[in-house]
Every structure is written in structure tokens, then in C-alpha cells.
Amino acid sequence: MTTAQEKNGLKIMVIDDSSTIRRSAEIFLNQAGYQVVLAEDGFDALAKVNDHNPAMIFCDILMPRLDGYQTCALIKKSQKFHSTPIVMLSSKDGLFDRARGAMVGSDEYLTKPFTKDSLLKTVREHTANLEKTQA
Template sequence: MDDLDALCGIKVLIVDDSSTIRRSAEIFLNDTGCEVILAADGFDAMAKIVDNHPDIIFIDVIMPRLDGYQACRLIKKNSCFHTTPVIMLSSKNGIFDKARGHMAGSNGYLTKPFARKELIDVIQRHVL
């Protein structure tokens, strides 16, 4: 668990309209020392990004009101947050979906359902 010590204090925003996905990510990260912030949709995420300045953002592709692609574009256009890594979350694993996320400015793509190790690996790759 020593390699997880480096995660202590990292702010991770999980944006997904599924409470199951949000809760799973929170449980996976509970013992890592990460500060987990949860948002139910893109609009909720925008407010939490401004209030919390997360170190990394995981955002669901398909959500009501403001989807992940739109939210990612807004984050990347903001001079305060354009360098914050944004990882798209989707149950689809197609090349088109990954390309669309990349075009929106995302830094990576994680397919749902994801495992604890996958989530931690992405954080370590993009934040440390």
C-alpha cells in the first residue's frame, strides 16, 4: 500500500448520473487518501470544479442536461482548469467514442464498469 501514499490529498471529481458508479468510485478510493468529490451531472460538476479545484476529473459521457463531451469542452476552454486532466467514463469502448472524447479535449478514456486498480492507475498516470 506504500505506492498509494502518493495519492494522499489528491482531489478526484467523479461526475456520473449513476449513483452506483459514483458510490463505487468513492469506495474504491476511500483508503487511498484521495479527497473524493461527487457530482450527478455536468452542471453540478461545473460548480464543484470552481469550488474545489480538483486534480483530476472523471466524467460520464452520457448524462442529462450537460453531457460529458460538452462539460469537457467547457473545462478545457477555462484558463483556470484547461490543464486539469479529464477522463471520459463510458460503457462503450468503441474507437468512435474514444475519438469523440479526444476531440472534446479529454486526456483519457475509462470503460465502465471499471475496477479499483484501473481507477488508481489512471490517477497515478495523470496526476503524479
């Protein structure tokens, strides 16, 4: 474990059916010292979320089997995870998509392809209080 990981080591879950997006997010987050849990779709995420207890979740919208809106709604309905920040990921940047994300409980919306800076800025904004309590 690197010094950065020892410093904050928060777990961030990335749910996306694109291996490229998952890998990019994993690299960016690992370099910043976060632990990363990857899930290929909503069902995979639901199976992993309880075991890993992520501090924050990035969730793609368009996925097979269980889409991001359904995944977000199911996670937010859980007593344990209702306050866990969930950021929707999508290549669409429409008002309808953002509103639908907010309706199912997402905390923010990040357009793909995201940059390292935009991803890390989003994580910092949503985990600032958690990092202080763990420091």
C-alpha cells in the same frame, strides 16, 4: 484524516449520473487516500469545479442535461482548468467515442464498469507529478 490522505490528499472529481458508479469510485479513491468530490451531472460539476479545484476529473459521457463531451469541453476552455486531466467514463468502447472524447480535450478514456486497479492506475498516471510536488 488518515495518514494516506495526509500523504497525498489530492482531490478527484467524479461526475456520473449513476449513484452506483459515483459510490464505487468514491470508495476506491478514499481507500487510496484521495479526497473525492461527487457531481451528478455536468451542471452540478460546473458549479463545484471552481470551488473544489480538483487535481483530476472523471466524467461520464451519457448524462442528462449536459453530457460528458459538453462538460469536458467547457471545463477545458477555462484558463484555470485547461490542463486538469479529464478521463471520460463510458460503457461504450468504440473508436468513435474515444475520438470524440479526445476532440473535446479528454486525456484518457476508461470503460465502465471499471475495476479498483484500473481506476487507481489511471489516477496515478495522471497525478504522479502533482503527488511529488505535494509530498
